[in-house]
Amino acid sequence: MKIAFLVPAYNEAATIGDVLERIDALGIDRQIVVVDDGSSDDTAAIVRAYAAEHDGVLLLEKPNGGKGSALRHGIPHVDADVVVIQDADLEYDPAEVPHLVAPIESGAADVVYGSRLSGGRAQRAYLFWHMVGNRFLSLVAGVLFNTTLSDMETGYKAFRTEILKSLPLTEDAFGIEPEITGWICRRHLRIYEVPISYYGRTYAEGKNITWRDGFRAVWVLLRVRVTRAG
Template sequence: MDEAPAIEFRKPTKLAVSVVIPVYNERDTVVEVVRRVQAVGIHEEIIIVDDFSIDGTRQILMELDREEDIRVLLHGYNKGKGAALRTGFQQAHGDVILIQDADLEYNPNDLPRLLAPIERCEADVVYGSRFLENADQDPSRLHRLGNWMLTAASNITTGQRLTDMETCYKIFRREVLEQIDVEQNRFGFEPEITAKVSRLGYCILELPIAYSYRTYEEGKKIGLRDAANALWCIAKYGMGRG
């Protein structure tokens, strides 16, 4: 892996933070997630991208869009999580851009701690890991195994030493994302962004996070097809062809 770009060290400062929330059929959880993010108080703006929800989520988001710190963007058809994030990144104004899922698996109370190394100029990219030794998590064994395999494959091609490449909690300095064109429309976003960040020479800092696992019956949307596509993306982007 290439040497990481030099960081201009300066005193810790309050950075403008854009929180990007991709949403698809999350009417039961999206409001609570937004309220939890607001309660943490780290954000300059919350950008919610609805990926053509059909369960009433859009009507809820239209009410949230009236709030000063929230912007709601609507897709005209279902494109996928990666596409929703691409839309959100393009509209974000913050110095730092972070991803928050719209379900209740990830706890926004972790966000200030994840953001701190960037504020202190100690990192340019931070991932929240569900699998570090002192992380608070309860995923299924199958989920743990699948994540381990994908993360291990990603590490081989990127030179990173991650424990959780597939995590939702990814935080970037704006200038990092400005160098990356997101191509993947679905869950292939995770290995793609990890590979492209690595190819730019950035090391990714991992910190432990809390995690509350959601079953497929409760609405989890990742399946074997997505896992196969993730492996393809690891090969494509990690080996320098994408």
């Protein structure tokens, strides 16, 4: 299967080149779609230079609007069997993508979540309250949608492409994560989880998500649960 890597990027000049090289080191049939979300550093220039020397790399540029906005901007440009959301900050290692997409390639899954909380892979000891928030949001998702997802907020998700393109996504910022989860649960799709490594950043190192995004996530889950559409 051809795999598309959808990469939202905002001021990730320090890591975006490494991300691109690690994707190509997999040696798979792939497409890379990088959405530069109004970066003020050299993110776009680095991707543009890489694309000039490598086929199948598409750079999209837009004003800053948030992760959700960047993903929604890039989804229509995906042209592959499977799409993986790949953050540009190397908290998630592209080397794990074959493991992530295996349940889709075998025909068992429509969507696969890479879980940071199920154990079995290397984990940086990171922020306690961030972990608590992730577990709480996964619990809320479980109660609302009768699912057993352990890590609803994970940034590593893989989809059959037609599934991702069909979701009625509207969120601009980090609310895109619970919105995706809500819609795939509403549609009773085949969701699998696999354990992944997590190389988390601290706020000093550039992490952007805050407790305010947690409140937004709860609201988004509730909105998707009660809406009639879908």
